[in-house]
Amino acid sequence: MKKVQKEKLEDLFERLAGDGVLYLPLEEDGVVNFAPWKKGARVNLEALNTVLPPKRAIFPQTETYMRFETDGKKLQIEQVEPVEGNYFLFGVRPCDMAGIKVLDKVFLDEPEDDIYSRRRQAGTILSLGCNDPHVSCFCSAFDLEPGFAPDADVALWDVGEVLLWKPLSEKGEKLTSSVEDLLEDASAEEERAAEEQRNSAAATVAAAAREHGWNVEGVEEALQDMFEAELWDKLYRRCLGCGICTYICPTCHCFDVEDFGKWQEGERFRCWDSCMFEEFTLHASGENPRPTQKERVRQRFMHKLCYYPSNFEGLYACVGCGRCVRQCPVSIDITQVIKEVGGVKSGS
Amino acid sequence: MARKSTLLPEVAVVESIRQETPNIKTFRVVSPGGGKPFEHIPGQCAMLSTPPVGEAIFSITSSPTEKEHLDFSIVQTGTVTNYLHEIEEGFEIGIRGPLGNGFPVEEVKGKDLLFIGGGIGLAPLRSFINYCFDNREDYGKIDILYGARTPDDMIQKKDLFELWPQQPNTDVYLTVDKECEGWDGKVALAPHYCEELAFTPENKVTVTCGPPIMIKFVLEALDRMGFTPDQVITTLELRMKCGVGKCGRCNIGEKYVCIDGPVFTYAQLLEMPPEY
Amino acid sequence: MKNLQDTIREIAAQSLARGEVELVIGWEKGDLWWQSYPAFIEEEKEADRLIWDPLCVPNLSRYLLQELSEMDEKKIALFVKGCDALAFNQLLQDNRTVRERVVLYGIPCDGLVDPSKLEREGLDRDLQEVERDGEELVLKAAAGEEKRVPAKDYLYDKCLTCRYPNPVAYDQMLGETVPVEPEERFTGVRKLEELDYEDRFSYWAEQFSRCIRCFACRNVCPACSCIKCVFDLQEPRWLGKATEPSENAFYHIIRAYHVAGRCVDCGECSRVCPVDIPLQELNRKIILDINELYGEYDAGVDPEQEAPLITYKTDDPAAFTES
Ligand SMILES: Cc1cc2nc3c(=O)[nH]c(=O)nc-3n(C[C@H](O)[C@H](O)[C@H](O)COP(=O)(O)OP(=O)(O)OC[C@H]3O[C@@H](n4cnc5c(N)ncnc54)[C@H](O)[C@@H]3O)c2cc1C
Ligand code: SF4
Ligand code: SF4
Ligand code: SF4
Ligand code: SF4
Ligand code: FES
Numbered sequence: 001m002k003k004v005q006k007e008k009l010e011d012l013f014e015r016l017a018g019d020g021v022l023y024l025p026l027e028e029d030g031v032v033n034f035a036p037w038k039k040g041a042r043v044n045l046e047a048l049n050t051v052l053p054p055k056r057a058i059f060p061q062t063e064t065y066m067r068f069e070t071d072g073k074k075l076q077i078e079q080v081e082p083v084e085g086n087y088f089l090f091g092v093r094p095c096d097m098a099g100i101k102v103l104d105k106v107f108l109d110e111p112e113d114d115i116y117s118r119r120r121q122a123g124t125i126l127s128l129g130c131n132d133p134h135v136s137c138f139c140s141a142f143d144l145e146p147g148f149a150p151d152a153d154v155a156l157w158d159v160g161e162v163l164l165w166k167p168l169s170e171k172g173e174k175l176t177s178s179v180e181d182l183l184e185d186a187s188a189e190e191e192r193a194a195e196e197q198r199n200s201a202a203a204t205v206a207a208a209a210r211e212h213g214w215n216v217e218g219v220e221e222a223l224q225d226m227f228e229a230e231l232w233d234k235l236y237r238r239c240l241g242c243g244i245c246t247y248i249c250p251t252c253h254c255f256d257v258e259d260f261g262k263w264q265e266g267e268r269f270r271c272w273d274s275c276m277f278e279e280f281t282l283h284a285s286g287e288n289p290r291p292t293q294k295e296r297v298r299q300r301f302m303h304k305l306c307y308y309p310s311n312f313e314g315l316y317a318c319v320g321c322g323r324c325v326r327q328c329p330v331s332i333d334i335t336q337v338i339k340e341v342g343g344v345k346s347g348s
Numbered sequence: 349m350a351r352k353s354t355l356l357p358e359v360a361v362v363e364s365i366r367q368e369t370p371n372i373k374t375f376r377v378v379s380p381g382g383g384k385p386f387e388h389i390p391g392q393c394a395m396l397s398t399p400p401v402g403e404a405i406f407s408i409t410s411s412p413t414e415k416e417h418l419d420f421s422i423v424q425t426g427t428v429t430n431y432l433h434e435i436e437e438g439f440e441i442g443i444r445g446p447l448g449n450g451f452p453v454e455e456v457k458g459k460d461l462l463f464i465g466g467g468i469g470l471a472p473l474r475s476f477i478n479y480c481f482d483n484r485e486d487y488g489k490i491d492i493l494y495g496a497r498t499p500d501d502m503i504q505k506k507d508l509f510e511l512w513p514q515q516p517n518t519d520v521y522l523t524v525d526k527e528c529e530g531w532d533g534k535v536a537l538a539p540h541y542c543e544e545l546a547f548t549p550e551n552k553v554t555v556t557c558g559p560p561i562m563i564k565f566v567l568e569a570l571d572r573m574g575f576t577p578d579q580v581i582t583t584l585e586l587r588m589k590c591g592v593g594k595c596g597r598c599n600i601g602e603k604y605v606c607i608d609g610p611v612f613t614y615a616q617l618l619e620m621p622p623e624y
Numbered sequence: 625m626k627n628l629q630d631t632i633r634e635i636a637a638q639s640l641a642r643g644e645v646e647l648v649i650g651w652e653k654g655d656l657w658w659q660s661y662p663a664f665i666e667e668e669k670e671a672d673r674l675i676w677d678p679l680c681v682p683n684l685s686r687y688l689l690q691e692l693s694e695m696d697e698k699k700i701a702l703f704v705k706g707c708d709a710l711a712f713n714q715l716l717q718d719n720r721t722v723r724e725r726v727v728l729y730g731i732p733c734d735g736l737v738d739p740s741k742l743e744r745e746g747l748d749r750d751l752q753e754v755e756r757d758g759e760e761l762v763l764k765a766a767a768g769e770e771k772r773v774p775a776k777d778y779l780y781d782k783c784l785t786c787r788y789p790n791p792v793a794y795d796q797m798l799g800e801t802v803p804v805e806p807e808e809r810f811t812g813v814r815k816l817e818e819l820d821y822e823d824r825f826s827y828w829a830e831q832f833s834r835c836i837r838c839f840a841c842r843n844v845c846p847a848c849s850c851i852k853c854v855f856d857l858q859e860p861r862w863l864g865k866a867t868e869p870s871e872n873a874f875y876h877i878i879r880a881y882h883v884a885g886r887c888v889d890c891g892e893c894s895r896v897c898p899v900d901i902p903l904q905e906l907n908r909k910i911i912l913d914i915n916e917l918y919g920e921y922d923a924g925v926d927p928e929q930e931a932p933l934i935t936y937k938t939d940d941p942a943a944f945t946e947s
Binding site: 065066068070073074075076077079082106107109111112113114115227253254255256257258259260261262263266268270273275280281282283284285287289290295299302303306307308310311 | 352353354355356357358359397399400401402403425426435436438439440441442560585586587589590592593594595596597599600601602621623624
């Protein structure tokens with residue numbers, strides 16, 4: 001295992017940024033989000049979850065993919081290349097890495113979405129283990145480990161003065177050798193410290209899961225018979241029908257397609273959309289298969305906890321990052337839904 | 349040049365436009381160099397692009413056996429369809445397809461077929477019907493029941509009144525909702541007429557498409573007439589954007605209408621949540 | 625004195641039992657300490673779900689839009705803090721609610737706790753419950769530990785500047801009125817006004833650039849009560865969906881103008897914004913301008929009062945046409 005001294009991070013960032021776009025959790029007006037690093041930027045590697053998940057780098061909120069020109073009856077269409085080049089996602093939390101895997105299934109499944117796929121391939125992901133999970137973190141419910149993201153290219157652990165560094169993939173190895181001079185070998189002691197942190201973080205989340213009864217076992221099957229359940233009648237009533245819970249979710253992937261431009265020229269882009277909006281499913285006739293917020297709230301939870309796992313071998317489309325739990329203005333809480341549906345208390 | 353995106357349309361030319369009814373036109377679409385933009389099977393759809401006002405999905409109403417073009421019958425309802433209704437022949441548009449699963453043309457070989465269409469719902473059926481006529485020996489008796497609000501609202505009149513009735517072992521039944529001048533044919537709602545005609549379910553598959561309310565009553569009627577849910581095939585219409593199972597808006601339960609449909613058997617629909 | 629929460633439960637149970645109302649809207653508690661959220665109580669036996677604690681921030685009046693239209697002639701009881709009452713009056717003035725069908729129980733409010741202020745200082749560790757005791761907050765942790773901190777340091781900014789903590793509309797007031805000692809609310813606006821044009825422009829451009837257009841600020845707003853919002857119209861499509869500078873600015877400027885003269889300054893827009901855009905400052909700039917141009921006006925205080933932006937007077941100032 002390698003390590004990088006925290007005082008050398010600035011050098012590392014400069015090196016990476018010279019090699020592509022470096023997305024890092026940056027703080028601006030108190031809000032921490034992944035954004036391209038520039039010299040002097042306020043990096044915050046302490047904040048657990050950025051407000052918006054790092055999916056933004058791979059699946060941007062608004063993304064132009066086509067340009068057109070018209071001239072009388074003539075039309076010209078041209079693809080806009082989706083990738084600006086290499087990029088690095090530095091400091092991705094394990095839940096968010098798992099979120100990217102959830103997106104992969106959708107976009108890389110046939111027919112492959114090449115806009116996504118090319119962005120995905122152009123990136124190298126360095127994930128940072130969590131030492132101190134929040135009360136709203138419940139990644140362990142989905143068999144994820146707060147201290148480690150196996151699907152990242154490089155795993156990082158913060159052990160005080162240094163970040164431990166372990167390449168996990170070919171891309172990770174390549175990156176490691178390209179910044180070799182900034183890395184050192186980690187000591188056995190440091191490795192042990194990282195190990196301990198991993199274990200204690202896992203124990204914290206597991207204990208919370210036990211206390212709150214977050215157990216997703218059987219939730220998919222149970223929901224299959226719960227389309228008409230009373231649960232939805234209660235839950236939706238306070239919902240504001242905003243886009244917060246879906247836009248900040250690392251697994252949500254719905255999008256809309258729109259044109260922007262004048263008659264003679266313009267572009268077509270796709271942008272995030274949300275099943276919580278009325279217009280999402282509104283028909284030309286004015287009819288709507290999901291006419292009230294009840295059907296929309298049901299769709300969101302059903303999709304994450306039932307439809308998605310039915311389509312992708314039992315994988316849930318929630319990674320327990322807790323963003324929606326923290327950010328919903330009226331505390332509509334997916335863990336409460338899991339609890340009510342599952343009813344099975346884990347552990348004890 | 350990198351690989352082409354699944355969301356990127358090709359340029360195509362509107363070769364001819366025919367006014368069908370006051371608010372429906374049929375568009376014949378070809379590649380800029382002539383010929384079909386792509387092959388399809390009956391029941392599949394395509395996204396037509398009209399920059400700068402967007403993209404919308406339509407059934408391909410021509411049969412795959414028509415080798416030179418794709419036809420679309422389109423109701424004027426919103427932005428894209430308004431644009432299409434304004435353009436002239438020779439205009440270029442974008443096209444992306446084929447999308448969706450299409451009708452089970454192979455599986456129903458050897459069966460008698462009953463087509464029940466309402467209004468613009470004839471569009472997808474027509475592709476299948478003409479495909480059957482071009483492979484006549486593969487299919488048994490063909491009954492076509494078509495209803496529209498008034499005779500003026502009927503599309504593809506040449507097929508309905510001339511070509512199809514001449515086909516061997518084929519009956520065409522036409523009906524309008526209300527009495528009106530110049531119409532001495534049947535006056536009845538399609539589901540009622542269907543029951544009156546007392547089709548028998550033996551060795552028969554029904555394919556129906558039309559406004560949701562018609563489909564609802566047709567399904568009830570067929571049920572009373574002894575058709576089992578797996579003998580009934582229909583197509584669904586949900587709001588769509590990507591057409592390739594990614595944008596997430598067309599799902600009914602775990603099924604995505606754009607890729608798992610739009611063609612479903614009634615038996616399949618009964619397994620799905622009633623959210624359409 | 626009986627505790628306010630008990631009174632709330634008792635009154636809710638009573639009005640349901642007597643059939644005075646068919647629905648009571650209050651707050652209930654979730655699993656996590658900050659979760660106090662709107663509760664919809666239709667049966668007497670459910671009234672015990674209702675709570676009152678210093679985290680009952682969601683403004684309840686807006687739910688009348690959805691609940692009254694669904695329920696025909698039925699009556700609804702609503703617990704209202706100061707800001708909820710202003711919101712109610714504004715809905716009344718905008719003809720979007722019916723006074724006779726709503727029973728208002730007033731709750732004098734001594735300010736609500738901003739969870740992020742506790743988090744910033746790590747005071748949320750193992751926290752289970754937050755109580756108000758006079759000038760202090762009692763922070764109760766898991767192991768029965770208690771910590772006391774000065775309440776004022778952890779209240780929402782909007783509560784510190786609140787000028788109507790005692791509900792201005794009610795059928796029955798629960799609890800004693802609280803003293804009104806607001807801090808100056810236009811400090812932030814004045815600071816922005818001092819910036820020159822370029823800096824002000826780039827300040828807001830930067831703020832708006834973070835917007836993800838989730839529409840929470842609109843959906844939570846008691847002044848945003850249009851049946852079909854202009855931003856949702858499909859045809860014509862005024863607002864494109866791209867999150868880019870011009871669309872974002874268009875959204876924010878139009879939103880602020882559409883609530884001009886009707887914004888009750890409840891601050892819910894700022895509270896719900898996931899990316900902390902200070903929307904309340906934008907609204908307050910307009911409030912300040914209205915006050916300076918047309919005389920002091922507080923939306924939501926008196927639904928009978930003439931609203932300056934919808935009342936034409938021949939001597940209205942027209943500064944913008946003169947310059
Ligand atoms: C599988 C499938 C096959 C179809 N085949 C045909 C066909 O053969 N002929 C035909 O005329 N129409 C067909 N439609 C309907 C057609 O897609 C819509 O009429 C069209 O999208 C309207 O686009 P617009 O831009 O003109 O309207 P817009 O301006 O986009 O929208 C106007 C209204 O239409 C709604 N809308 C958008 N897309 C759809 C949609 N896909 N379905 C229903 N409402 C929508 C919007 O919410 C809005 O309220 C089909 C739809 C589907 C899903
Ligand atoms: S659940 Fe919460 S965040 Fe999601 S739409 Fe409803 S109010 Fe908004
Ligand atoms: S549903 Fe909520 S907790 Fe689950 S991944 Fe999405 S934002 Fe995180
Ligand atoms: S359907 Fe809803 S919950 Fe599922 S990915 Fe789309 S926005 Fe998210
Ligand atoms: S709540 Fe914030 S992010 Fe959402 S639309 Fe309003 S300003 Fe934008
Ligand atoms: S239309 Fe996009 S998923 Fe079906």
